[in-house]
Amino acid sequence: MNQSGYMAKSPTDDDLEPPAWRRLAKDAYYVLIPIVVVLVFWQMFAKMSGISPVLFPPLENIWNALVHTATEGTLWADLGGTFLRLFKAVAAGSVIGTIIGALMGYFRDWERAFVGPLNFLLAIPGTALFPLTMIWFGLTEMAILSILIYEVSLTVMANTWSGVKSIDVSLIRAARAFGANGASMFWRVLLPSAMPSIISGYRLAFSRAWRIVIIAEMLVSVSAGLGYRLFWAREFFQTEIVYATLLTIGITGLLFERLVLRSAEAMTVNRWGTVRELE
Amino acid sequence: MGELRVERLKKHYPARRGSGHRTGLRVFDDVTFTVGEGEFVSVIGASGCGKTTVLNLAAGLDTPSGGSIFVDGRAVTGPGLDRGIVFQEFALFPWLTVAENIAFGLKSMRVPGEQRKRTVAHIVDLVGLKQFADYYPNRLSGGMRQRVGLGRALAINPSVLLMDEPFGALDSVTREAMQNALAEIWIETRKTVLFITHDIREAVFLSDRVLLLAGRPSQIVLDLPIDLPRPRGRHDASFQEKERNLEVALRGGSSQTGDSGEAPAPREKTVSH
Missing domain, CATH: 1.20.5 (Single alpha-helices involved in coiled-coils or other helix-helix interfaces)
Structure with a gap:
């Protein structure tokens, strides 16, 4: 409203x-x-x-674990590792997704060529590709990144495509009447008017990637990462570290989504009054 | 500079399977008129008579089936910045502020920054939006939005201003206020204007000439000069007489098409059976 x-x-x-x-x-x-x-x-x-504190540790144990990992430095290394992966994937994936999605929205031929594969691939959860990427890349960083990029680019592509496609025709007519064509039409009109939809695509892509990266780090042994920490804390039965890491995942995920993604969305959607539900 | 010449303009829509137009639709076959330099000409007609089509063709946003349109002697082949268009649905860019919307065409023309700023400031003032230059369109009322639309068209200093039922989406009070504003702006700028409307009073209030488009395929059935002094009073006897003339002509015009003379345009008349 x-x-x-x-x-x-x-x-x-x-x-x-x-x-x-x-x-x-x-x-x-x-x-x-x-x-x-x-x-x-x-x-x-x-x-x-x-109940044994190993299963259900009291708050001070969890807090101590948190402080311990923080002073020791593993907490920051894990956070850094996970977010670095996430940023690499979101950056690469959103560039790919935005470009192809925009071309699909603008050119009939691109749409025809890509809509089938896109819908097919969207039906395959990124996590289902792990066996494949592990075969391809081994237990390496690339096995994780490729899946994240896959998921992000598809999500962004779908949103950008529908965003560009649903541009008010009268805006395109007005833009043509006032001298926009070809590349300038793309940069000055198509992209900005699809921006709310593109940004909500980024948000969706981020939250999907966030889920996947945690799982990925459990499956693929990497040197640092929140999922990796969860996995090893379980191996060594350090329940309070498991809880502390879960807490970290929850808080950072929430903060990032609220502070960065929400405000990017609010900047466009609210300011331009483009009616689109935020939730 | 600023003459719009429409010559033997023809627009047909081809037959299309599955749509209502199984045998095609002839909107008009032969429409010819000229809007002289600095002249304000309105085209009125019942809805569906093709008046907006005339404007779209002049704008270059649609291609004619025959005939030609000239702006200052140059044939129209597509959209161009020699014509400024004001749309019924405003069609403002929601991600740009009022000033940026007005500057859109100037940017296309690669007008340098300083000069662009000056022009925009002048136009913002002209259309009465001085305090709102930095607002986004969604915070403006309908009347103010159309002021932006008008400003965007005036900013490129076009030879011809094309207005497609620009006040059709406004309530009646705002509509009259906008007509007054446009009349003032027109006196100040003396632009050549082609104005599409279905509102007789609006046409009489603003125009030097009113063209009545009627029939199917439609043609210009009346070319009525409005030689009343400006500013015009909507309640003057001479004004109301013009209104009455047009109203009679509009009724008569549309009754030529219906077989009974009553039913307004039953179905599209078809090319052939």
Whole structure:
């Protein structure tokens, strides 16, 4: 829903909203309460149920594990390793996906040529390709990256394609009337107008890649990575490290998605008023 | 500079299987008229008479089946920056601000930055959007959006301004305000204008001449000069007389097509059986 279009004559209405810090404080309040409740119950259960701390460690053990891995440096190495993989794959995959997707949206022939293979490949989960990439590349970095790139580029391709395809025809007519054609049509009109859809494709691609990279690091022995850490912590029965790593995965994934991807989306979708649901 | 000449313009749509037009559709066969330099000419007609088609052909966004269109003696072969178009559905670029939308055509013309800025500032002022230059279109009301549309077309300083029912999507109050604004802007700029509308009062208020398009295939059945002094009062007797003339002609025009003289254009008349 976009009501702002009608309120054009009173831009000062924004001033009437409560200040940002107060809204943030209120949000934090509602977010914190359930977290505190969960932590309290966790601690009570761990201390009083009699279950072995190896299965269900109390909070201080998890915290100590976290502090330990942080001071030791493995935490940062793992985070760095996972995110580096992710960035490489998202960068390569989104370039491939955006270009082919845009060509598919713009040129009939590209669409005809690619739509079949795209739909077929989209039906194959990236993770199903692990046996294949392991055969091809061995237990190497490339075995992971190739799958991530595969998943990211397909996801971005599908979203870019539909974004470019669903451009309002009247905008293309207007662009032609005002001198855009060929390459300038692409850069000045097709790409920006498909941007909301392209960005939500990036977001989707990131969250898929995030899932896959964790699994991939468990399957393929690499030197550092959050999935790798989970796997080895289980091997050595270091349950508190398993929990600590899960916590790290949850928090960093959430932060990245909120701070980076959300704001990129908000910048285009909200500002331009292109109506598209964020969830 | 700024003469639009339409000569023996013809537009047919070929027969297409599966669509309603099994035997093709003749929109018009022979439409000829000239909009002189600095003249404001409206084309009115019932919906479906092909008036928007005339404009699209003049804009170069559609290709004629025959005949030609000349802007200052040069034949129209496609879209071009010698014509500024104002669309009924606004068609503003939502990712550009008001000023950037207005600058779109100037950028295509590779007008250097400084000069572009000056032109945009002038146009933003002309269409009355000075405080809104940095707004994105989604925050503007319908009337303001069409001011941007008009500004975008005026910015390239076109020989001919083509307006396709530009106020058709606005409510009646805004519509009159926009007509007043356009009349003022026109007096200031003296552009050659081809204006498409189905609103008789709007046509009389704005135009030097009104062309009535009717029939099937349609043709120009009336070329009525509106020689009233400007600014015009919508409630003046002479104004209302022009309105009445056009209204009678519009009814008469469309009744020529229906067999009974009542039903407005039953189905598309076909090329041959």
